[in-house]
Amino acid sequence: MTDDERFEQFLRDTAADYELPASEIPRDPMWDAIRARRAASTPTLGAPAFASQVPHLAHRRTMRWAWIGMAATLLLGVAVGRYAWRHEAAPSVAGLPQLATPQTPAPQLVSPTSSVSAAPVAPATSLARPDNGSTLASARTTTYSLVAARHLANVEALLTSYAVSGVETRSDSMFGAWAKDLLSNTRLLMDSPAARDPVRARLLSDLEVILVQLVQRSPGHDAEERSAVERTLQKTQLIPRLRSAVPASARTGTD
Amino acid sequence: MTDADLIAGIRSGDPRAERTLYDRHVDRLYRLAHRMTGDETLARDFTQDAFVRAFERIGDFRGDASLATWLHAIAVNVILNGLKKVTRIRRREEGMDELPDVMDARRTAEPDLKHRLHAAIAALPDGYRMVFVMHDVEGYTHEEIAASLGIQPGTSKAQLFRARGKLREALAEFAGEWAS
Known part of the structure; x- marks a missing residue:
């Protein structure tokens, strides 16, 4: 057990009775009070009984149209996506987002369909035209894996830059801005097929934590926050894990 | 039902x-x-x-x-x-x-570690204390905490990490007690 794990266990054990109610929970008295308040706020017999229901009815009508709109949008999106997959070539690596640097904003993750439309057809290397479910799923998985690899390379660049920087440079707001871009892409990947791989899912989850720490740093607590980031890096071993997860081709941008 | x-x-x-x-x-x-x-x-x-x-x-x-x-x-x-x-x-x-902030917990004369920890928890900012109490004391998952607070699970983890860091600083003079 590491020192951190022993401290966490100590916290759980020692704080178990922190502000624990000393006496039995007063369930019935509280329920009586709740009922009394509800009765006091219920409309009397003299008031129009339907008035309290009208807002609910209006609310229900509004919600119904909202659901219809959302369902129509979803169906349209599925139809467009399926049309695009059937009629476009499979994605090639050349269409994937480029590596980000602190000087350039990290590109937003795009869906495979939009990257596919911009990608050139490479007959020797392209996947077979998706004409069945398994080939389609395989192509999408490959695309997400490639995008994830590029993203992890970007995060590795950030964390390595942070780790090798001097104390003064670590306080630079540049790291927060860089981390903010990477954080939104990390969260997108966590919700994508790229996170089906359990090892990558754990890595993305740990990356999210440290990126949040970098984004949330405030000017007045730099030493404490630097220390928290460094402890996270040490505890999670993120840099070595990133190095083993990112293929060399993703780092250099070549394939 | x-x-x-x-x-x-x-x-x-x-x-x-x-x-x-x-x-x-x-x-x-x-x-x-x-x-x-x-x-x-x-x-x-x-x-x-x-x-x-x-x-x-x-x-x-x-x-x-x-x-x-x-x-x-x-x-x-x-x-x-x-x-x-x-x-x-x-x-x-x-x-x-x-x-009083968490540092005051360190300056009190209360020698008992448990009491010092409880004082440090009480001195945490409300948001950190909520995450710490929900997770480490009451056993809520980060997903439950995130849904309750309207944040992402990763943010809940980060806040818990900071809460624990603050508690660790408050108990710095007792470092090693939990090693035994």
Whole structure:
């Protein structure tokens, strides 16, 4: 057990009775009070009984149209996506987002369909035209894996830059801005097929934590926050894990 | 009763459905309120407020999350807003410019480690204390905490990490106690 794990266990054990109610929970008295308040706020017999229901009815009508709109949008999106997959070539690596640097904003993750439309057809290397479910799923998985690899390379660049920087440079707001871009892409990947791989899912989850720490740093607590980031890096071993997860081709941008 | 039955019952004003929801969740919510306030009266008030609000707003429940998560989100909101009001009132009454921070816990003369830890927890900012109490003391998952606070699970983890870091600093002179 590491020192951190022993401290966490100590916290759980020692704080178990922190502000624990000393006496039995007063369930019935509280329920009586709740009922009394509800009765006091219920409309009397003299008031129009339907008035309290009208807002609910209006609310229900509004919600119904909202659901219809959302369902129509979803169906349209599925139809467009399926049309695009059937009629476009499979994605090639050349269409994937480029590596980000602190000087350039990290590109937003795009869906495979939009990257596919911009990608050139490479007959020797392209996947077979998706004409069945398994080939389609395989192509999408490959695309997400490639995008994830590029993203992890970007995060590795950030964390390595942070780790090798001097104390003064670590306080630079540049790291927060860089981390903010990477954080939104990390969260997108966590919700994508790229996170089906359990090892990558754990890595993305740990990356999210440290990126949040970098984004949330405030000017007045730099030493404490630097220390928290460094402890996270040490505890999670993120840099070595990133190095083993990112293929060399993703780092250099070549394939 | 399933959640769907409970919701339908509460919406139609069935008192048995309301009591069933209450019985299922009152212990956990009351304990959370008590741990956060350290005061029985406040814990009762906040627990009652949470249920009254939940019954009044049952028509807004959309089923995006479970009924338990939705109820806990209301309770957490009631507790945190209630604590802010209590803090403001106490500051006015006691003429305090700022409340003691976690560092003061380190400067007290209380030698007992457990008491020092409890004082450090009490001195945490409300948001960090809520995450710490929910996770490390009451056993909520990060997903439950995130849904209750309207944040991402990763943010909950980051806040817990910081809360633990602050507690560790407050107990710095006892470093090594937990190694044995």
